[in-house]
Amino acid sequence: MEGPYTGAMAQLDLASLLLIAIGLSADCFAVALGVSISAGSLSFRRMLRTAMAFGAAQTLMTALGWAVGSTIVDFIASYDHWVAFALLAVIGGRMLWESLHPEESEARANDATKGFALLLLSVATSIDALAVGLSFAFLEVNIALAALTIGGVTFAITALGFLLGRKAGHLMGKRAEAVGGVILIAIGLRILLTHLL
Secondary structure, eight states, rough: OOOOTSSHHHHHHHHHHHHHHHHHHHHHHHHHHHHHHHOOOOOHHEEEEEEHHEEEHHHHHHHHHHHHTTHHHHHHTTTHHHEEEEEHHHHHHHHHHHHHHHHHHHHTTOOOHHHHHHHHHHHHHHTTHHHHHHHHHTTTHHHHHHHHHHHHHHHHHHHHHHHHHHHHHHHGGGGGGHHHHHHHHHHHHHHHHHHHH
16 A cells, blocks of 8 residues: 555645745744844854754654644644744844944844854744644654654755845845844744734
């Protein structure tokens, strides 16, 4: 008997999976763009670290949603958009504040591509993957392949966002950090309004 990933059905499943992965990585792309614009110049190591963190978060959240089923997803779904909005608003707001107080931001040297800030961004951009993982639990899907595909696509798209943002940051100069902060807040607002309206 043929499995769910054989024959013509396999092509359709893979295409759908790639579309889902691209959709889930859209926020990661926008966040990478905003962070990269605000930083102006990021090393390859910092971009790689952030892209890996975003990809890993999407992979783990997808697998977690599939594993725990409706219990945790239904519980989180009622306020996940508020969590994502709050996390992005806090980080975006901090970037805006630092753009207006450059002397203090230079002294503290905060870096959104490492530590707690990176953890917050990874969680904020991967919450929707929980619901996607839940939907996979009701389909004939290889969850390992699905989660890794989503993580891999997210990694690639995040890296692209950083590369584009770095070029834009050089063009914007001193306004770059403020623009990056506004982008993060806007992403949070979009997530919130999408769920509320």
